[in-house]
Amino acid sequence: xxxxxxxxxxxxxxxxHKQGGIPIGSVLLLPNESDAEGTFTLLGSGHNxxxxxxxxxxxxxxxxxxxxxxxxxxxxxxxxxxxxxxxxSGAILLYKIPRVVIGENETFLGEEELLRSRGVEVVVxxxxxxxxxxxxxxxxxxxxxNEDIGELR
Amino acid sequence: xxxxxxxxxxxxxxxxHKQGGIPIGSVLLLPNESDAEGTFTLLGSGHNxxxxxxxxxxxxxxxxxxxxxxxxxxxxxxxxxxxxxxxxSGAILLYKIPRVVIGENETFLGEEELLRSRGVEVVVxxxxxxxxxxxxxxxxxxxxxNEDIGELR
Ligand SMILES: [Ca+2]
Ligand SMILES: [Ca+2]
Ligand SMILES: [Zn+2]
Ligand SMILES: [Zn+2]
Numbered sequence: 001x002x003x004x005x006x007x008x009x010x011x012x013x014x015x016x017h018k019q020g021g022i023p024i025g026s027v028l029l030l031p032n033e034s035d036a037e038g039t040f041t042l043l044g045s046g047h048n049x050x051x052x053x054x055x056x057x058x059x060x061x062x063x064x065x066x067x068x069x070x071x072x073x074x075x076x077x078x079x080x081x082x083x084x085x086x087x088x089s090g091a092i093l094l095y096k097i098p099r100v101v102i103g104e105n106e107t108f109l110g111e112e113e114l115l116r117s118r119g120v121e122v123v124v125x126x127x128x129x130x131x132x133x134x135x136x137x138x139x140x141x142x143x144x145x146n147e148d149i150g151e152l153r
Numbered sequence: 154x155x156x157x158x159x160x161x162x163x164x165x166x167x168x169x170h171k172q173g174g175i176p177i178g179s180v181l182l183l184p185n186e187s188d189a190e191g192t193f194t195l196l197g198s199g200h201n202x203x204x205x206x207x208x209x210x211x212x213x214x215x216x217x218x219x220x221x222x223x224x225x226x227x228x229x230x231x232x233x234x235x236x237x238x239x240x241x242s243g244a245i246l247l248y249k250i251p252r253v254v255i256g257e258n259e260t261f262l263g264e265e266e267l268l269r270s271r272g273v274e275v276v277v278x279x280x281x282x283x284x285x286x287x288x289x290x291x292x293x294x295x296x297x298x299n300e301d302i303g304e305l306r
Binding site: 059093 | 203207208209210211212215216218219220221222223224226227238239240241242243244246247248249264267299300302303304305
């Protein structure tokens with residue numbers, strides 16, 4: 001499931017990049033309990049839309065999943081191409097999503113330690129494609145990137 | 154400024170309640186630097202829209218403020234009728250908003266300690282009107298409230 005989840009998240013990041021946006025993608029998956037191992041339900045998918053929607057707070061994968069019951073979040077896994085910022089990490093904690101699979105944390109290290117300290121399983125894949133996408137974007141649009149992470153320059 | 158900020162946040166909570174929503178309101182204010190003490194600019198205001206927009210992640214006050222520069226967030230104060238959940242607290246940390254004024258934290262205690270540990274000034278007004286609004290809502294709609302805070306029941 002993890003390899004497939006990351007492929008879906010990367011597709012979202014690439015879609016965001018094609019739209020002129022910040023190329024961070026994410027999906028929320030629910031592992032199927034009764035079916036064959038490794039199958040899942042796609043609950044939601046999305047990419048950063050700061051530029052496309054002038055949105056400073058949209059957490060698209062979770063927003064696009066709509067209103068889910070607390071039970072469902074607690075069985076799901078979230079995949080994200082980049083280490084989650086404090087806002088996205090806070091959403092993971094709010095909904096008690098138990099597992100986060102991260103493409104890479106070299107171009108940006110989010111709140112992985114906070115998540116672990118609260119009992120969330122955090123897996124970092126160190127995926128080269130995820131790093132390439134971010135490196136290129138940060139070179140192309142350093143200001144949009146700094147805005148996205150609240151940095152002054 | 155704090156009394157006025159909280160009045161605006163309570164107005165937003167009441168607006169949310171009238172719409173059949175979860176009555177939590179918030180505003181983002183920028184203190185004016187050169188003008189008379191206590192004057193401010195309203196950057197954004199909003200209320201919880203989980204029910205109105207089927208939104209699990211909208212942080213309306215910040216979203217309605219639009220894309221602000223990192224410099225502006227760092228000079229602003231956020232007012233919220235209720236202690237901020239982990240997602241909203243994460244947004245405050247992401248954008249390095251230095252000051253949070255909270256109406257009450259009796260019906261729900263959010264991530265105040267995390268905010269303080271990261272250097273955010275946290276002021277709790279212990280406002281009775283904020284408590285009344287939430288108490289009534291939780292009695293009327295316990296399930297929507299549990300969904301909002303990711304609790305099972
Ligand atoms: Ca490496
Ligand atoms: Ca009291
Ligand atoms: Zn984020
Ligand atoms: Zn919140």
